[in-house]
Amino acid sequence: MNYICIDCRSRYSLDSNKWKCKCGGLLNLEYEKKAVDFAKTSLSRNHSLWKYIDVLPFEMEDVWQEITLGEGDTPLIKISENLFAKAEYYMPTLSFKDRGAVLLISIAKKLGINRVIADSSGNAGTAIAAYGARAGIQCDIFVPESTSSKKIKQIEAHGAVIHKVPGTREDTAMAAIAMVENTHSFYASHIYNPIFWEGTKTYVYEVFEQLNGKMPDVFIVPVGNGTLLMGAYIAFQELMENGQIKRMPKILAVQAENCAPIVHSFTKGRNTVEPVKSFETLAEGIAIAVPARGTEILQAIRATDGDIIGVTEESIIQARKELALKGIYVEITSAANYAGYLKYVEKYPGLKNQQIVFPLCGAGLKSN
Numbered sequence: 001m002n003y004i005c006i007d008c009r010s011r012y013s014l015d016s017n018k019w020k021c022k023c024g025g026l027l028n029l030e031y032e033k034k035a036v037d038f039a040k041t042s043l044s045r046n047h048s049l050w051k052y053i054d055v056l057p058f059e060m061e062d063v064w065q066e067i068t069l070g071e072g073d074t075p076l077i078k079i080s081e082n083l084f085a086k087a088e089y090y091m092p093t094l095s096f097k098d099r100g101a102v103l104l105i106s107i108a109k110k111l112g113i114n115r116v117i118a119d120s121s122g123n124a125g126t127a128i129a130a131y132g133a134r135a136g137i138q139c140d141i142f143v144p145e146s147t148s149s150k151k152i153k154q155i156e157a158h159g160a161v162i163h164k165v166p167g168t169r170e171d172t173a174m175a176a177i178a179m180v181e182n183t184h185s186f187y188a189s190h191i192y193n194p195i196f197w198e199g200t201k202t203y204v205y206e207v208f209e210q211l212n213g214k215m216p217d218v219f220i221v222p223v224g225n226g227t228l229l230m231g232a233y234i235a236f237q238e239l240m241e242n243g244q245i246k247r248m249p250k251i252l253a254v255q256a257e258n259c260a261p262i263v264h265s266f267t268k269g270r271n272t273v274e275p276v277k278s279f280e281t282l283a284e285g286i287a288i289a290v291p292a293r294g295t296e297i298l299q300a301i302r303a304t305d306g307d308i309i310g311v312t313e314e315s316i317i318q319a320r321k322e323l324a325l326k327g328i329y330v331e332i333t334s335a336a337n338y339a340g341y342l343k344y345v346e347k348y349p350g351l352k353n354q355q356i357v358f359p360l361c362g363a364g365l366k367s368n
Contacts, residue, residue, distance in 0.1 A: 001031035001057050003194070006296070015111050019180065019187040026292065029194040031057050035242035038209055048072040049099060049202040055238060056103065057198055064106040067134045071098040072202055076210045079326065082355050083341065084216070086207060089330065089363035093123075093130045093154070096228060096361050099203060100196030101127030104188050107195050109135040116188035118142070119176035121169055121224070121284050122151030123362055124190040129160035132188075139188075142176040144169055147284065150366055170290050191225045191292050200231025201238070207357050208239065215245050218351065220344070220358035222337050223253045223262055223308065224286030226297040228359065233300035250306045253297075254340030256281040257310035259289055262297055266308045271298060282313055285333035285361065309347070315339040320364075329364030337361070 003012040007025030012018040021027060034054040044051040049072030050064065058064050069092035077085045088096035105128065108116055115138040118128045125141040132139035139160035143152065144167070156162055163179075165172040173191075180187045190196040208215055221229045229251060236248045255263050258281035265273045273294025281287050291297065301308055311319075319342065320335035337358045345351050 001029070003027040004030050014107065017184065017186060019189060019192045026192065026296075027194055029057070029198065033238065035238075035244065036205060038213060038244075042209060049102075049199065049206070052202050052205050055201075055205070057195065058103075058106065062106075063110045064102065067106050067109060067131055068102060069098070069130070069134065071102050073206060076207065076357070077328070077360075082353065084355070084357045085328065085338075085360050086203065086357055087328075087360045088203075089334075089360055093126045094363035094366060095123040095127065095331075096200065096203065096359060097124040097127040097190065098131075098199075100124075100190050100199035100227060100231070101131045101188075103199040104128070104190070104193060104195050105131035105135050105137065108137060108186050108188065111186075113186045114138060115140070115183075116186045117176055117180050117183070118188040118190070119173045120190070121172075121287065122147045122155075122366070123285060124227070125160070126151060126154045126158070128188050128190075129155045129158035132160065133158045140176075140179065140185075142172050142179075144172050144284075148367055154366075169288055173292075190227050196227060197231040197234055200228050201235040202231075203228065203359070204232050204235035204239075208245075211355075214355075215239070215249050216357045217354035218250045218252055218356040220252045220254060220337055220341050220356060222283075222286050222333065222340070222359070222361060223255050223291075223297060224288040225291055226293045226300075228361070229253060229297055229300060230293060233303070236304070248304045251301050251304045252306055252340070252344055253301055253308035254286075254336055255308065255310050256283040256286055256316065256336055257312050259283075259287045260310040261289055261291060262294060263308050263310045265294065266298060266301065271295060273298065283316055283333040283336045285331070286336065307344075307347075309340060309343055311336055311339040311343055315343065323360075324364070328360060330360050331362040331364055331366040333367075334359070334361040
């Protein structure tokens with residue numbers, strides 16, 4: 001198993017502690033995988049993402065056994081005839097980021113690392129802190145000063161050291177990277193370290209199994225740094241390569257209009273994402289003005305014949321209220337996904353006749 005540069009194809013061992021190639025390129029992960037035997041997983045008593053061990057970078061008897069909190073296997077809730085919501089807030093730290101965090105911290109533990117650094121708008125930091133506590137690893141978590149106080153309290157409760165950074169989400173990332181470089185610590189980044197995506201891809205495996213071996217027509221996915229989107233796209237590729245699906249579902253991505261760099265680049269037909277001026281948005285979890293993986297996100301959306309739109313602050317608030325009246329209470333960022341669905345149906349009326357899944361990424365109690 002190695003990191004591999006997406007630009008020059010240089011390879012690095014995991015214990016090299018690399019988070020970026022010497023050429024400046026970002027890293028992906030390569031290792032040998034098997035196809036998931038869904039006949040076995042459907043009967044498994046392991047009700048967690050680890051039942052998909054054949055497509056994860058671990059063995060069955062491995063360090064993850066000491067770190068898992070039972071993450072995964074979240075419910076699929078029927079919203080209407082063809083619309084389903086996957087309740088990721090059932091996770092141990094109340095967000096989908098647990099999928100990636102448990103793999104990343106398990107790798108760190110396996111490598112004998114005793115300190116990790118991460119930057120986050122809140123949920124990823126919480127997940128890294130929780131699993132870091134399980135593994136006995138010190139965690140330094142950098143967050144924007146404006147992060148929800150509830151998320152900050154949750155991170156601190158797990159024993160992590162909080163570093164509040166004035167300014168943008170990008171300022172937060174730069175502060176974390178500076179500490180990584182100065183201390184030579186392991187960068188537990190859900191953006192730069194592709195091991196994180198190996199966890200988020202299990203979202204798609206679960207949906208496929210929950211729909212009895214049928215892939216939905218469309219996945220609606222929120223996009224800030226693209227953690228869930230990139231994981232989903234990896235799962236699509238694996239299932240295609242193994243002959244378990246014949247075509248990829250569409251990715252219909254969603255950003256907040258107040259911070260929508262990928263929307264702007266996609267609309268203009270560009271292959272790279274240019275930074276935008278970020279206005280304040282309630283959807284703090286996807287408020288990324290300079291997405292490091294922007295080019296890869298654009299490629300994934302286009303490869304699935306997908307699309308990306310922005311949603312207004314007002315529509316996000318209204319969508320949250322509507323979900324709550326359906327018995328579903330989500331954090332504000334998660335409501336952007338339902339707002340996105342409602343806008344997509346206006347743009348493409350035929351979607352009402354297609355099977356669609358969107359994520360309920362985080363619990364309502366996480367928002368102030």
